[in-house]
Amino acid sequence: MMQGNWRKVTEGESGVAAIAGQPPYGTYAPNALQRALISLAQKTILRRGAFRSRMTRLILALGQGKLDIRFRNAAFRIYGERNLIEYGLLLVPEYNRTDIDFLLTDAPQDATFVDIGCNIGLYGLPLAAARPKGHVLGIDANPRMIAQIGWNAAAGAQTNLTLTHAAVSDRDGSADLVIRKDDVAIVAIEESDSGEMPVRTLAALVSEAGLTRIHGLKIDIEGHEDRALVPFLDGCGPDLLPRRIVIEHPEADADYPGCTAAFARHGYRLQGRTRNNSLYLLAR
Secondary structure, three states: OOOOOEEEOOHHHHOOOOOOOOOOOOOOOOOHHHHHHHHHHHHOOOOOHHHHHHHHHHHHHOOOOOEEEEEOOEEEEEOOOOOHHHHHHHHOOOOOHHHHHHHHOOOOOOOEEEEEOOOOOOOHHHHHHHOOOOEEEEEEOOHHHHHHHHHHHHHOOOOOEEEEEOEEEOOOEEEEEEEEOOEEEEEEEEEOOOOOEEEEEHHHHHHHOOOOOOOEEEEOOOOOHHHHHHHHHHHOOHHHOOOEEEEEOOEOOEOOHHHHHHHHHHOEEEEEEOOOEEEEEEOO
16 A cells, blocks of 8 residues: 555545535536636736645635536536646636647547546546547546546536546556545556456557547556556557647656657657647657
8 A cells, every 4th residue: 555645545535425416517606706716816827736725715615615617618516625636727727728729639520539537527528528529538547536527528518428437557457546645636556456446458448439540649647658558559550549649747858768669669759748748749
């Protein structure tokens, strides 16, 4: 079991009890004072985690403890838990805009996207909204996040999103889930033959979803990128190679070594880096 900053997921965090039975979307629309504070926070140059956390908690305290907002034409319910991703969606209007715009470039109306580590849907939901005739496969190891993105998708009447609860690795198996003490959205896995969570290969998940082409792939799975992505790229065949890839980088000017080598083998070219991610285009 990981020590220090990690802990086991509680029953409430791993289930869907907090999501089920929620009142309709719009119930927690921001009131006038909340809207004013949101506007103020969005215009300030202060964007660090501590500021976002404090401001979001203040905004939530002035209402009913939850907020219904829209981000890039997708519906989101903010729960105000220890999840700075939620706070970014609320207070940083350009949050991941460059990454999403990169994935959408040249995407046909029926484009298919894969979102590995989909969290509350900060990529998957806007992509699904932008290509309603297309399809998004969202995969996440945290069952609470799967439940939450499913609720958000239903709130926005988005039916072109398929969700899978699994960790992605280089083999099929099982694992236990642990969670960061200070953020309910950040998880890690400990592979175990007796684990309660499925571990799947990306090839198996893509096959089960019936995908034959992938325009864009986003991957952010807390350091397991090599094990999840490299075997897929090396074995999927040319039709399934994603045209565009957004991948979390462990350093500002470097990517995971295995992925970097695989990108070179298959003809990907680095197009740029944002604060958290590297952007790769298949040059063919």
